Amino acid sequence: MHDATIEAALDRASMRWAHGVGTEVTNAAREIITEDGHVDEGRMRAAVDYAVRRGNKSVTTIVGCDVDYAVFFHTGTGIHGPHGTPIVPVSAKALRFEPRPAAVRRKTPRGGVDARYIFRRSVQGMERSPFMVKALHRVIGDDSLIRDRTP
Template identity: 35%
Template sequence: MPAHVVMYRERMEQGLAHDAMARMDDIGRQVVNHARADCPVDSGQLRSSITHHVTLVGRTARMRVGSPLERAKWIHEGTGIYGPHKKPIVPVSAKALKFPTPKIFGPMPRGMSRSPGGFVFAKSVKGIPPNPFLTEALKTVLGTTSVTIRPVTS
């Protein structure tokens, strides 16, 4: 006896959308795990702030991976001579930049002086080189040909 099958397009599309969101969620978890493993750790705050979010826009599943911390962008893209402006960091409203004493022994680097109060002063600093831990995590999970990165403005 032949069977009669009826497929409703709306239900089919809902099922496909659900499958796409589940797959994107799985990919997002993998990317977050790789990014957390590769990001620099000082206090662990940056590492624990890395998350992902999957949304369905029309028929497209979209994933956002990142951190809400402002310094995540600085670490990812670099600062000073290594960042987008390619200039050393200099004080804006003071004579020198002030930092807590780093854990280095011996003489201070040229242009820096140590104070007895546990701080270091400098007229300028080079900045930090970029550490694109999020981009690298995406490339690790998806492969280099599959990755399209767009900076989020908001």
């Protein structure tokens, strides 16, 4: 076989492999998000995707999630996050948020919803759920091939 033919065949094979890994890791990450109970509307799960980049004699598969809050699920927040401190209000005396699940809310006599707010001086935050790293381990399994770019 001619060198150019071999090189073209290797290029096609590596692109197929890269797309296959991207698809598998994307599907695994979506499954893990569901398994970990992080599905409300499904925006984060649906935003997990991959891209394949071809370099000079290399092929790279990049898997990520482009919703702004995905990093908080991945790295944790508050005492469970990178800073290890509770979440406190910056410009108010207390934090205010609506409770989950929505079943805690009660109906008003006119059919509306009385969104009972919860007020706290601080919250511990949520534990990390590194769904991308878990997905890579589920599909690839080899730590030497995994490079975590989480901030």
